[in-house]
Amino acid sequence: MALYLYYTLFGIVSLCLLRFKVHRSLHNALPFPPGPLGLPFLGYVPLLWERKPWVQFEKWKEIYGPIVHLKIFSKTIIVLNTHEVALDLLGRRSKIYNGRPRSLLIDEMMTGGLAFPLVGYNELCVPSFYVGILLMFLIYAGNEGGKDTVSVNPINLVQDILQDPKNWHLHIKSSFYSLFCSVGYGENQPSGNDEATAPSYLENFMTRIVHAAIPGSSWTDVFPILASLPTWLSSSNRRYERQFREDSRKFEALISELEPDTLEQVSMGANILGNRGNELTVKESAWLTAVLCGIGGEVMGSVLPIFFLAMTLYPEVQRRAQIEIDNVIGRDRWPTFQERNKLPYVQAIVREVLRWRPIGPIDVYSTRFSAVLSSGTWNEFYFAFQIGLIIVDLLQDDHYNGYLIPAGSNCRTEYLLYPDYEEFRPERFLDFEQDVPGAHGQGHVSYGFGDRICSGMHIANDALFINIITILHACDITKVEEADRAKADDTFADFGIVTWFDTVRTTPWFNVAPGFVNTFFSTSPLCDDDVGSAAHVSHTITTARSLAEL
Known part of the structure; x- marks a missing residue:
């Protein structure tokens, strides 16, 4: 019996070695890119707890070059450290670099594979992405009512901030959820804490998604077999199943109230329902609408606080922008989009906010930060000092510069486009004539590369512009007390923007x-x-x- 087990084990090991050898020979024995070795079986696990991973990436760039390879457990990580390499792979080869890092917990158990912007590549991804781009923000861009919807929220936001400055970050989050739900479900969606409303429910939903991405929140992604346990045996699986059914009912209820034939209002959900020839079911359409609105609210809710941080650290930028606004708009009316082309410095601030602290996509294997999708909640977007940190999964094996990049690799960019990238300096965009390759006319790549480019790019720019100009017009953002600039920058590290919420205050700017x-x-x-x-x-x-x- 013992001899039988020995031969069986020997055969299994031999087959594994043979498979590995054949696999390597098929790729001409190309080596992996250089990188740190890490620990046996565990890989470079310290990256999971790295406070500033971009600093470590910069060190590796000096040692290993523009492409760095490492492993965390069984996951292959490829770090792209220059814009040229990132453009070659994520831009020109985007067809195979458009996957998302897969999380069994988020992809399947919490969303049923229906949250396409959050999940890995599947058969629902293609039609959903097509619908999301063509029907969500292109409808917004072609409808003048879209800008009217965006214009109302900043006024309410300024009112809320001035009346309750202590919770300004919560007001920002609530405002952007209200905005994106107005785009998704039509009419003006109320902001506030009423969980019966679409904005509050989606905020709660995205908070659960973000919490699930925090390392240690669940063992399901570490031990996938746990997902197969019956609900009567696993309380967690039972809870996820119950919550998924509840979310589905809520999302379908929200979209069922829309009139597909009534397109006068800006309603992404109505347009999705009216174009279900794309083979999306009602349930898929409901989830598509909800997730796009949720992501929009969370992401934008984290970008605007970056603007607040910049204004506290660079008061001279705030003063120059306010002077420009006064000269063009005056004090007897609210800012509008009509003055946009007359306010080059404010437009430069919008670009610089996105460049200075870019937000990367969700990645289960990345270091987690707080308040990434929004202010005040735990989440895991990257806020890097560099031009961007974009994370994708490779769909098939690839070769580049003599290196093998295996399918399933988690590819992330980390590169600099400006020599003074740490400085918040909108002036760099004032004479903006030549775009950065792959930046889609933005001057930065915070919206991504290739086929997975952010479909909400246009509404995001509009929302940021009108919010920033309205806040600058009505408020003066100052520090509560003098603080060292380096210390303020340091607090922005791994915990996003939460740690510096109490270092700023808003006061009326009117004299x-x-x-x-x-x-x-x-x-x-x-x-x-x-x-x-x-x-x-x-x-x-x-x-x-x-x-x-x-």
């Missing part, structure tokens, strides 16, 4: 008594159809000034 701003917002309801109009703003400011002089 009158504090009651001026309070009266400005209370004179007329902000939810009126004419909010932001010249007549509305002129009336409220006139009344406020009269009261302030008393």
Whole structure:
């Protein structure tokens, strides 16, 4: 019996070695790119707890060159350290570099494979991605009502921040969820904490997704066999199954209330339902709408606080922008999109915010940060000092510069495009004539490369512009107390923006008594159809000034 087991084990080992040898010979025995060896069986696991992985990547670049290879457990990680290499692979070979790192917990157990922007490549990805691009933000871009929807939220946001400055980061998050749900489900979606509303429910949903990506939150991705346990034996599996059914019911209920034939309003969900010839079911359409709205709210909710950080660290930038806004718009009305081309410095700030602290895609094997998808919650987007950190999965074996990059590799970029990349300097975009290759006219690659480029790029730019200009027009962002700039930058490391929330405050920027701003917002309801109009703003400011002089 013992001899039988010995021969069986010997045969299995021999087959494994033979398979490995054949596999290597098929690739002409090309070596992997150079990189740190790590520990046996574990690989370079310290990366999972690295506070600033981009710093480590920079060190490896000096040692190993533009392409670095390492392993974490059984996962192959390929770090691309230059723009040229990233453009060659993620841009020109995007057909095979458009996968997403797979998480069994998120991809299957929590979303049923229906959350295509979050999951790895599957048969639903292609039609969903097509629908998401053509019907979500292209509809927005072609509908003037889209900009009207975006314009209302910043006014409400400024009101909330000035009335409750302590929780400004929560107001930002709530505002962007409301915005994207308005785009997804039509009409103005209310912000707030009512879980019955679409924005609050999606915020809760995305929080659960983000928590699931934190290392140690679940052993399912480490030991996939746990996902096969029956629900009566695993309380976690039972909870995920119950929550998935509840999410599906809610998402389908939200989309079932839409009228597919009523396209006068900006409603991505209605357009998705009206174009189900793409073979998406009602359930798939409901999840597509919900996830796109959820991701939009979470991502944008984390970008705007980066602007707040920049304004506290670089007050001279804030002052210059406010002077430009005053010269073009004045003080008797709200900013609008009509002045966009007259405000080059504000537009440069929008680009610089995205370049300075780019946000990368979700990756289960990456170091996790807090508040990545939004302010105030634990999440795992990368905030790098560099031009970008983009994470994809390779769909098939590839060869590059004499190296083998095996299928399933987790490829991430980490590279510099500007010599003073740590500095927040919008001036770099003022004479913006030649675009960065692969940047799609943005001057940065924070929106990604290739086929998995962010489909919400246009609405994101619009939302950032109108929010930034409205905040600069109405508020002055200052530090609570003087702090060392290097220390402030350091707090932005692995915990995203949460750690510096208490280091800033917002005060009225208007050169009158504090009651001026309070009266400005209370004179007329902000939810009126004419909010932001010249007549509305002129009336409220006139009344406020009269009261302030008393």
